[in-house]
Amino acid sequence: MSKRQLAMVMDLNKCIGCQTCTVACKTQWTNRNGREYMYWNNVETYPGAGYPKNWMELGGGFDAAGDLQPGVIPNLEADYGVPWDYNYESLKTSNSDHNSFQPHMSPTWGPNWDEDEGAGAFPLDNYFFYLPRICNHCTNPGCLSACPRDAIFKRDEDGVVLVDLDRCQGYRYCIAGCPYKKIYFNPKISKSEKCILCFPRIEQGLPPACAQQCVGRIRFVGFLDDLDSQVHKLVNVYKVAIPLRSDYGTQPNVYYVPPTESPAKFDAQGRIIEGSTRLPIEELEKLFGKEVHGAIKTLKDEMKKRKETGASELMDILIAYQHADMFRLDNHYYQEVAKAQKRTPLAPADTRYIAGKFTKAGGHH
Ligand code: SF4
Numbered sequence: 001m002s003k004r005q006l007a008m009v010m011d012l013n014k015c016i017g018c019q020t021c022t023v024a025c026k027t028q029w030t031n032r033n034g035r036e037y038m039y040w041n042n043v044e045t046y047p048g049a050g051y052p053k054n055w056m057e058l059g060g061g062f063d064a065a066g067d068l069q070p071g072v073i074p075n076l077e078a079d080y081g082v083p084w085d086y087n088y089e090s091l092k093t094s095n096s097d098h099n100s101f102q103p104h105m106s107p108t109w110g111p112n113w114d115e116d117e118g119a120g121a122f123p124l125d126n127y128f129f130y131l132p133r134i135c136n137h138c139t140n141p142g143c144l145s146a147c148p149r150d151a152i153f154k155r156d157e158d159g160v161v162l163v164d165l166d167r168c169q170g171y172r173y174c175i176a177g178c179p180y181k182k183i184y185f186n187p188k189i190s191k192s193e194k195c196i197l198c199f200p201r202i203e204q205g206l207p208p209a210c211a212q213q214c215v216g217r218i219r220f221v222g223f224l225d226d227l228d229s230q231v232h233k234l235v236n237v238y239k240v241a242i243p244l245r246s247d248y249g250t251q252p253n254v255y256y257v258p259p260t261e262s263p264a265k266f267d268a269q270g271r272i273i274e275g276s277t278r279l280p281i282e283e284l285e286k287l288f289g290k291e292v293h294g295a296i297k298t299l300k301d302e303m304k305k306r307k308e309t310g311a312s313e314l315m316d317i318l319i320a321y322q323h324a325d326m327f328r329l330d331n332h333y334y335q336e337v338a339k340a341q342k343r344t345p346l347a348p349a350d351t352r353y354i355a356g357k358f359t360k361a362g363g364h365h
């Protein structure tokens, strides 16, 4: 456990599945060779198989006794899906009217392969919502426990979980040990890589790129022990933000405000079934546990209060008026940490992730 812990809250009622966060991360970090298929941030459709395919069934994490569970390493082609290209060149030179865009291979899976499919039968009771995912920077990381090289570490000052590329030998036990499958193997440098929570930005007082760019303004970032942070209020005071699959035992630090409302179902004649709701509560229980009931009740009570009285601190927080309130990242704190570690204030606190001693030259762009 670290001295302090950063956390992110994502309000699923507001995610529009635009993937701006994914692109923000892709352009900021996951752009070097070998990272083509990696999505440190991805947004999947739920219900759905997700990314990598069926990640919830691939093991890892801990059982109730605290023992690390076996897990599998997803297959590059079948479970992640390799990036493909199209036949632009042959289209340019062809005179045939019947030519069409064709992938250069026959893909069977990829990120968002099942986007917007969801479950149920259209138009009677179909439903889905978007589930954005990053590394949870867990308090008890399965990836860290699984690594025989002690190459994964959790920073004491903020709980960010990083891979030390000096030590990583590419054994990939971490990938099996992470129940969220949020570590990726870089075949170009033979090392594991993962979300770094944009720590070089955070140390300058800036939020992670995915949160800064989020169009739906669904993401809140701050320290859990900062009583003035909205993250603390959503998680600890109102208890409307709950972790994903806490039954995996890793104590994740990304929290979700669950989807609260869903449209009513239609009967066979196309009439609204009064009082019905499309999103089965069992699905939310599977993702967020029994706490989801209390969270939804609080959210509905506060929505009602807001309608009746005009006042609700919780609704004001979730409307997300000001980035300055949504992101509370204490730049001064990191300067103090740097001073205590006798480093130059504002220099990146960890350079080990950038390139390990054994990283082959040419692995970078
Ligand atoms: S989500 Fe996975 S990769 Fe991230 S800290 Fe937890 S166990 Fe490790």
Ligand code: SF4
Residues within 6 Å of the ligand: 014, 015, 016, 017, 018, 019, 020, 021, 022, 043, 130, 132, 213, 214, 215, 216, 217, 218
């Ligand atoms: S940018 Fe925000 S709204 Fe868009 S997909 Fe990502 S989390 Fe959802």
